Amino acid sequence: MAATQFTEYQTIRVRVNGHEYEREVPVRRLLADFIRHDLGLTATHLGCEHGVCGACTIIMDDESVRSCLLFAVQADGAELQTLEGLADGDKMHPLQQSFWDNHALQCGFCTSGFLMSAVDLLNKNPRPSEEEIRHGLSGNLCRCTGYANIVKAVQAVAEQSQS
Amino acid sequence: MKPAPFKYARPGSVDEALALLQAGGDEAKVLAGGQSFVPLLNLRMASVESIVDLNRLDDLAYIRRDNDTLCIGAMTRHRQIEVSDEVQAAQPLLCRAAAEVGHLAIRNRGTIGGSLVHADPAAEWPLVAAALDAQLVLRSQDNSRTVAAREFFLAPLMTAIEPAEILCEVRFPVAPAGAVWGFQELCRRPGDFAIVAIACQLTLDDSGTCSTASLAVGGAHSTPLHVADVEPIVVGSQGDAAVLTAAAEKAAAAVDPSGDVHGSADYRRRMVKVLAQRALKEAWSA
Ligand SMILES: Cc1cc2nc3c(=O)[nH]c(=O)nc-3n(C[C@H](O)[C@H](O)[C@H](O)COP(=O)(O)OP(=O)(O)OC[C@H]3O[C@@H](n4cnc5c(N)ncnc54)[C@H](O)[C@@H]3O)c2cc1C
Ligand code: FES
Ligand code: FES
Numbered sequence: 115m116a117a118t119q120f121t122e123y124q125t126i127r128v129r130v131n132g133h134e135y136e137r138e139v140p141v142r143r144l145l146a147d148f149i150r151h152d153l154g155l156t157a158t159h160l161g162c163e164h165g166v167c168g169a170c171t172i173i174m175d176d177e178s179v180r181s182c183l184l185f186a187v188q189a190d191g192a193e194l195q196t197l198e199g200l201a202d203g204d205k206m207h208p209l210q211q212s213f214w215d216n217h218a219l220q221c222g223f224c225t226s227g228f229l230m231s232a233v234d235l236l237n238k239n240p241r242p243s244e245e246e247i248r249h250g251l252s253g254n255l256c257r258c259t260g261y262a263n264i265v266k267a268v269q270a271v272a273e274q275s276q277s
Numbered sequence: 278m279k280p281a282p283f284k285y286a287r288p289g290s291v292d293e294a295l296a297l298l299q300a301g302g303d304e305a306k307v308l309a310g311g312q313s314f315v316p317l318l319n320l321r322m323a324s325v326e327s328i329v330d331l332n333r334l335d336d337l338a339y340i341r342r343d344n345d346t347l348c349i350g351a352m353t354r355h356r357q358i359e360v361s362d363e364v365q366a367a368q369p370l371l372c373r374a375a376a377e378v379g380h381l382a383i384r385n386r387g388t389i390g391g392s393l394v395h396a397d398p399a400a401e402w403p404l405v406a407a408a409l410d411a412q413l414v415l416r417s418q419d420n421s422r423t424v425a426a427r428e429f430f431l432a433p434l435m436t437a438i439e440p441a442e443i444l445c446e447v448r449f450p451v452a453p454a455g456a457v458w459g460f461q462e463l464c465r466r467p468g469d470f471a472i473v474a475i476a477c478q479l480t481l482d483d484s485g486t487c488s489t490a491s492l493a494v495g496g497a498h499s500t501p502l503h504v505a506d507v508e509p510i511v512v513g514s515q516g517d518a519a520v521l522t523a524a525a526e527k528a529a530a531a532v533d534p535s536g537d538v539h540g541s542a543d544y545r546r547r548m549v550k551v552l553a554q555r556a557l558k559e560a561w562s563a
Binding site: 117118119120121122124140141142144147163164165168171177178179180182183184185187188231234235238248249250252253254 | 278279280281282283284285286287288289293296297301311312315316319320327328330332356379380381382383385386466467468
């Protein structure tokens with residue numbers, strides 16, 4: 115194998131929501147910008163671009179990550195899920211439905227990040243207590259709702275999955 | 278904002294990474310979890326000419342017990358340590374501390390090695406590394422050395438690592454028989470950096486008498502601070518209130534905090550005393 119070299123552009127292949135994409139990217143392109151601009155998937159939002167707000171949260175290889183703190187080249191070969199991949203056709207994902215039912219969003223800017231974080235939280239802990247939900251979502255900021263309904267929405271899904 | 282342009286390489290082995298780092302000279306840096314480095318790049322508080330990405334180096338991501346030593350590869354993610362049965366069995370204080378590092382998505386990516394080299398004085402890994410007298414294994418292309426955590430941290434965000442070195446492994450002593458620990462952290466929200474945090478480990482005999490003690494403070498000094506003066510006070514005691522108060526006062530006297538928006542220097546010093554008392558008490562009542 116040839117020795118690894120420093121490069122400024124790389125061709126990457128990623129699977130996003132089940133679709134295969136191949137693109138050439140400058141190595142400094144953030145994964146969040148790649149998803150939004152190169153792939154046109156704009157459900158992933160950018161609030162702070164330095165890791166504190168959680169709006170850009172996506173699932174990479176089954177775990178939640180900040181897409182503003184990864185470079186697109188780092189996702190080469192990875193399997194990504196964004197909010198666009200959550201619903202089953204016209205049928206909303208249980209978390210989406212529950213956010214709707216519980217009024218867990220107002221302006222909606224933070225919502226996709228919360229949903230993706232909640233997906234990972236429930237994967238890791240399908241029956242979280244209220245406190246565990248609050249801990250699990252502590253990395254996501256919402257300036258509208260006051261969080262109570264977001265916690266309620268996640269709790270409702272956790273309870274459904276028990277019955 | 279977006280990072281300024283740089284060159285990027287993703288080596289497949291530690292040797293290759295060391296060679297690339299050497300070739301890149303002072304203007305090359307390694308990328309681990311990116312949870313501290315990438316924010317600095319995005320905010321343009323830092324810029325680099327070239328980045329050596331360690332994320333595909335599986336030989337730096339492991340948890341291995343070697344007799345009385347727990348060896349953790351530098352690229353092991355916070356989350357992997359948090360939920361590791363092996364770590365829980367060998368040195369449970371590490372699982373406790375890991376759970377306090379940032380939020381879930383941060384812990385999924387961030388690494389123990391990255392946190393130690395980033396050297397935020399309020400971070401959990403530097404604190405427990407100082408408390409437990411961890412040893413850090415550093416490699417460059419033509420050298421390998423081991424530095425005690427208690428000597429590694431020099432100032433906020435400053436350590437003894439050289440530009441051509443990679444932190445490869447962190448070695449913690451396995452908790453000996455009779456070991457108990459306490460961990461106390463004051464912060465506004467779960468996942469935030471500590472305003473003040475205390476980690477301690479004691480060994481107690483069957484009657485509850487202390488034979489060894491080690492306590493460190495985070496968030497209240499320019500580096501995580503191991504307070505050696507605590508040990509002679511608590512050793513030989515059974516943890517009565519007067520001893521805990523005297524030990525906590527030693528800790529508060531040892532730190533030189535600075536104030537910021539989260540708390541004044543005075544407040545931090547007072548919290549060192551309060552949390553040190555609580556941490557020692559927690560250890561004794563374990
Ligand atoms: C919102 C948010 C909240 C956070 N909260 C906390 C918290 O409460 N407590 C806490 O401790 N941390 C917190 N962090 C930081 C987080 O723990 C980082 O993961 C950690 O500080 C750095 O580790 P990293 O693997 O991400 O390293 P990187 O960000 O990739 O690297 C950090 C620095 O270390 C160098 N480096 C990394 N690995 C090595 C190595 N093996 N050898 C040599 N040099 C290396 C890099 O060149 C860089 O200079 C938070 C981060 C965010 C974004
Ligand atoms: S945009 Fe990524 S965390 Fe705020
Ligand atoms: S709904 Fe507006 S920021 Fe959360």
